[in-house]
Amino acid sequence: MTDAPSLSDLGIADPTTELFWKACLERRLIIQKCRSCASHQFYPRPFCLSCESDALEWVEAKGKGTVYSLTTVRIPVIEALEPPYVLALVELDEGPRLLTNIDDGPARIGDRVTLAWRERGGLPPLPIFRPAGS
Amino acid sequence: MTGLADTPIYIVGAAETPLGKVPDQSEFSMVALAAREALSEAGLGFRDVDALFTNYMGEEGSVQLGEYLGIRPRYAESSDMGGASFEFFVHHAMLAVAAGRCDVALVGYASRQRSRRNRKRAADAMDGSLAAQFEAPFGIHFPIGHYALSAARYMHQYGITPEHLAEVAVAAREWARLNPKAWSRDPLSIDDVMASPLISDPLRKLDCCLVTDGGGAIVIARKDRARDAAKRPVRILGAGESHVQWHVAQCPDLTVTPGIVSGHEAFGMAGISPGDVDVFEPYDNFTHGVLLYLEDLGFCKKGEAGDFIAGGRLRPGGGLPSMTSGGGLSYCHPGALGILLLVEAVRQLRGEAGERQVPDAHIAVAHGTGGLAFSTASTVVLARD
Numbered sequence: 001m002t003d004a005p006s007l008s009d010l011g012i013a014d015p016t017t018e019l020f021w022k023a024c025l026e027r028r029l030i031i032q033k034c035r036s037c038a039s040h041q042f043y044p045r046p047f048c049l050s051c052e053s054d055a056l057e058w059v060e061a062k063g064k065g066t067v068y069s070l071t072t073v074r075i076p077v078i079e080a081l082e083p084p085y086v087l088a089l090v091e092l093d094e095g096p097r098l099l100t101n102i103d104d105g106p107a108r109i110g111d112r113v114t115l116a117w118r119e120r121g122g123l124p125p126l127p128i129f130r131p132a133g134s
Numbered sequence: 135m136t137g138l139a140d141t142p143i144y145i146v147g148a149a150e151t152p153l154g155k156v157p158d159q160s161e162f163s164m165v166a167l168a169a170r171e172a173l174s175e176a177g178l179g180f181r182d183v184d185a186l187f188t189n190y191m192g193e194e195g196s197v198q199l200g201e202y203l204g205i206r207p208r209y210a211e212s213s214d215m216g217g218a219s220f221e222f223f224v225h226h227a228m229l230a231v232a233a234g235r236c237d238v239a240l241v242g243y244a245s246r247q248r249s250r251r252n253r254k255r256a257a258d259a260m261d262g263s264l265a266a267q268f269e270a271p272f273g274i275h276f277p278i279g280h281y282a283l284s285a286a287r288y289m290h291q292y293g294i295t296p297e298h299l300a301e302v303a304v305a306a307r308e309w310a311r312l313n314p315k316a317w318s319r320d321p322l323s324i325d326d327v328m329a330s331p332l333i334s335d336p337l338r339k340l341d342c343c344l345v346t347d348g349g350g351a352i353v354i355a356r357k358d359r360a361r362d363a364a365k366r367p368v369r370i371l372g373a374g375e376s377h378v379q380w381h382v383a384q385c386p387d388l389t390v391t392p393g394i395v396s397g398h399e400a401f402g403m404a405g406i407s408p409g410d411v412d413v414f415e416p417y418d419n420f421t422h423g424v425l426l427y428l429e430d431l432g433f434c435k436k437g438e439a440g441d442f443i444a445g446g447r448l449r450p451g452g453g454l455p456s457m458t459s460g461g462g463l464s465y466c467h468p469g470a471l472g473i474l475l476l477v478e479a480v481r482q483l484r485g486e487a488g489e490r491q492v493p494d495a496h497i498a499v500a501h502g503t504g505g506l507a508f509s510t511a512s513t514v515v516l517a518r519d
Contacts, residue, residue, distance in 0.1 A: 071283055071335050071337075073274075073279060075334070077256050078270065087273060098383055099382060121259070123271055
């Protein structure tokens with residue numbers, strides 16, 4: 001009997017992000033938290049960018065954030081997405097920013113947004129956002 | 135004590151490759167043509183070159199280019215700093231020549247990305263890279279999406295308007311109209327720019343640079359190494375460099391570019407301030423970039439570049455002649471513009487820029503950027519002796 005291929009073997013993850021993408025399969029957004037200085041970071045690294053401690057753990061993000069910047073993409077870029085669509089940088093309440101999409105309604109810089117999930121192109125569910133309260 | 139920086143080092147030759155659409159050359163033959171012209175300006179040949187710098191020619195680096203040109207360097211570099219690589223190379227070559235590690239440095243580049251139609255729109259998916267995992271699945275255009283996110287944040291935070299961006303495109307076009315080698319030479323108004331289609335808000339088609347074939351070569355040496363020079367050598371007064379992020383979500387502040395470091399380093403080394411600059415050659419890949427560089431290099435305060443460029447300050451006859459070739463927006467953008475910023479700065483300082491010559495140009499600044507949403511920056515200050 002052979003092991004099933006990991007998400008890294010499939011090119012979806014790398015060895016340091018395997019846990020992140022596995023959590024996405026369960027529709028949970030996890031980020032790293034430093035046990036020494038309590039700051040959060042994403043993507044994962046083997047040390048804390050703020051205090052250089054290696055005491056990091058994965059925690060589930062609350063899924064709330066604020067739009068730092070956004071653009072409406074009006075030309076085709078990838079097959080799985082039909083333009084126009086909203087591409088955004090969302091700053092999680094925990095601190096890290098994610099590149100993501102905003103679906104289900106208009107959004108502007110500074111707006112509050114809430115985590116949602118979208119299945120796309122054979123990948124695990126992707127963390128995207130929608131306007132808070134929509 | 136005097137440092138390496140006090141040894142006077144010069145650009146002793148500068149040339150363009152064929153530009154625009156180049157159906158009858160390879161990238162290597164284009165670099166060879168430009169390199170031969172640049173070396174001949176300095177009274178030198180390929181046999182004199184002992185340092186070679188190139189990058190961004192697909193898989194081809196200094197090893198492949200050295201083979202093609204018959205050069206076996208004792209100092210070589212193919213670092214990928216995107217379109218700004220060539221300003222980085224001037225910095226490194228200047229120090230290497232001053233330290234005696236090489237005597238004649240050749241910096242070369244060419245691309246046929248218009249003829250080949252080989253620009254990608256997105257990062258490769260599912261290759262396990264961080265960009266494939268955390269950027270590509272969300273449909274970010276490579277690189278317009280990154281720059282659009284930068285422009286949107288900058289405009290939101292500082293009240294910069296689409297008209298401010300359009301003024302940069304119009305200024306570049308006014309210069310291009312004076313340059314017979316420029317790709318786009320038709321008249322252009324602010325209204326024309328505003329009427330061009332949105333690609334990725336707030337960037338419109340005419341906020342984005344051209345995609346053309348092209349490239350160039352420059353030669354760096356001490357002045358005595360170019361005794362037989364046919365053209366006036368131009369002194370490298372200072373240089374600086376920096377980089378910040380690759381993935382756009384990792385940039386702490388999208389309204390500040392690494393030019394804030396490279397400009398400070400270069401101006402400090404040169405002993406000049408922004409008010410001393412006669413000609414400015416900014417890397418105009420996207421219109422809002424020029425506004426950000428003006429702020430980061432200290433020509434004006436953060437958030438004030440829109441007002442700073444009003445009244446045609448960057449245009450022909452303006453107070454800060456900028457993009458004097460027509461820039462990446464209207465002259466040529468062969469994937470990496472940085473080499474051509476240096477060529478144009480040299481020509482302005484030699485007084486050989488024809489109809490677009492800036493009168494009494496003594497100090498020119500070439501400011502390169504590269505990567506995605508201003509990942510890299512390098513600034514070079516040049517002066518007429």
